[in-house]
Amino acid sequence: MSYAHLDAYSRRLRAAHETVTPDKPVSAGPRRLISASWLRSLNAGINPEATAAPLAYSSARLDQARASHPLAPMLPLFTQTLQQMADESEHIMIVTDDEGRILWRVGHSTTLRRADTVGLADGHRWAEDSVGTNGIGTALAIQRPVHVYSEEHLMRVLHVWSCSAAPITDPETGRILGCLDVSGTSRSLHPATVALVGATARLAETQLTLRMHERDQVLRRRYESLRSRSAVLLSATGRVIAGDPVGELGDRIELPLAGERMILRDGRVALLEPFSDGFLLRAAPTATPPTLTLTLLGDGPPTASVSGRTLPLSLRHAEILALLALHPRGLTAEQLSFHLYGDAGNPVTIRAEIHRLRAQLGATIDAKPYHLASPVEADFLDLRRLLSANDPASLVRAYPGPLLPRSESPEIRRERDELEVQIRTCLLQRGSPQDLWAYVQTANGRDDFQVLERIIRALPAADPRAAAAHARLHAS
Structure with missing residues (x-):
């Protein structure tokens, strides 16, 4: 785009800035991608007159986040590909996490100092709901590369900046890991920079994929050394690597807790166990699970006994176990919530409580729907039988x-x-x-x-x- 066209576009954008509000459609000034971003930003409460991005990480937390982030091994690739270009053209290169928090930043010293004044610095958050339309936040929001020019930023203090950014997807999980960005003053950063940034992000994804395959190979070799390979081999995130030749389980399964039973698609009951850097799903033993004994009558504290252990129960956990004992066919989270709280119930709360109960009682509780998988003895159920006698x-x-x-x-x-x-x-x-x-x-x-x-x-x-x-x- 020529400077004349850029000047005309800038005038349209400035006119649009004067009229835009959360309740009014964006006028014909910005392109559609930017108009949609402005509306998201305004609906998130962004003030166009704000002056800087918020700080999200202290120095200590930033060091922890850097050390554990999956993109840390990709830094040499990013610097070799983009840093020289950034230095020579007075730009800066930025790497963020999936929430737009800046983890690493390198580039021209003068531009770095100027970036500090608007929080374009380590530890600051650049998601759309923090600073409005910008290369990092908008690329994360729409999950594809984007160039944001000057007045396309919603915050006026950013109108001297332009940025090209691209999200990076984790091949292991399919989720966004973070964002790669090159930023500079509005006239010095060419819109074509986004193609280079996007290509670098794809190259990083390729490297991550190769690393994933290398980990898979190590796991497979250890798996193949097992005497019995009747188990299914999973990655650390539940990706199926081996042991399912006809693909009955699909590409990925939702991981249960270690030691917890789960029912596979073919009806088999399996147990999850750690294996090297992944997991094995083995057929569960067919022995009868231990009896669960509930003591819920009277003024004493309610308890549950299983496998020789007696555990005190909170009132909420005792109520959940009583309801499951009364409904042997099982209850969904929504049904349990209604029985416990009536119309004011929240199934999310129930799922959290069940998760805590299963951590205490193990395979005693199964899901889909929630039900007691062990034989149950309960003092109030005994009363029912005595009433019949x-x-x-x-x-x-x-x-x-x-x-x-x-x-x-x-x-x-x-x-x-x-x-x-x-x-x-x-x-x-x-x-x-x-x-x-x-x-x-x-x-x-x-x-x-x-x-x-x-x-x-x-x-x-x-x-x-x-x-x-x-x-x-x-x-x-």
Whole structure:
């Protein structure tokens, strides 16, 4: 584009800047790509009069981010390809992470000092929702190379700058790793620079792919040295490398927790185990999983016992396990959320709680839908069976108090009330004075006037239990 055309375009952009607002479509000044970016930026609350990018990393955090970032090995490639050009043309080269935070920056010293004044420096964040339209943020937003010229920036302080940037995709995961950018003053940076930056980014992706294949080869050699290769070999991110010759699992699987069971597409149950720098999926043993024992009745702390371990449960975890025990066919996160919180529930919260529970109880809980994969013994389920047997004496021995008395879950309250009514009815109809006396030692039975009256009528007046019942009756 000639300088005359650039001047005309700049005038159109300046006119558009005077009228643009979040509630009004961008006028015919900028090209479509830039118009869309302006609207995203304005909707994110960007102030065109802001003066610099925000600082996102302290020095210590920046050092940590650099050391662990997958693009660190690509720095020699970037500098060999772009740094000399940047120095000679008074530009700077920048490498960011996937959120637009600048990790590395090299280039002409004068331009570096000028860049410092607008936060185009190490540790500052250049996503669109931080500084509006710019090469780094817009390339990350649209996931392709882009050149942003002068007044195409939404923030006016950046109008002296132009930048060419390209995102870099991780071949291992398919996600954006970061962005490569060359920036300079508006007239010194040619729009064709974006082609060079884009080509360098693709070259980096090729190098990353080669490194990935080299890691795969190392894993395959170690896998092939195994006596039995019945397991499926996975990369560290769940990419299928070997052991699935007909492709039944697809290219990638979602990794469960190590040691956790998962059901493969062909119906096999498998366990994940670490292997070198990746994982193996092995067929799960067919032995019956250990029994899960739940103690949820009464005022004591709820507990779960499995494989000889007894674990205290939070109220929320106890509620989830009680609901899964009541619904052996399983519940989705949405159903669990509704049973626990009603319409105000959030399935995301449930998924997080299930994740914590599975970390404690391992393969006891399966997904899709969530259900108990182990045999279950629970004190409140035992009560149900005793109610069917019409055995009041056994019933009161097994009943220390109501089910999770502090729970406000609609489903738990319904189950708790139903058990209480059934127990009370059974005792009033068939219970001996001893059974009735045992019941009034529980939280709900203590002040039950009808049961207390029955005890008074059934026992001699001299019986201490009759006297205690009489005292409670007149105190209530």
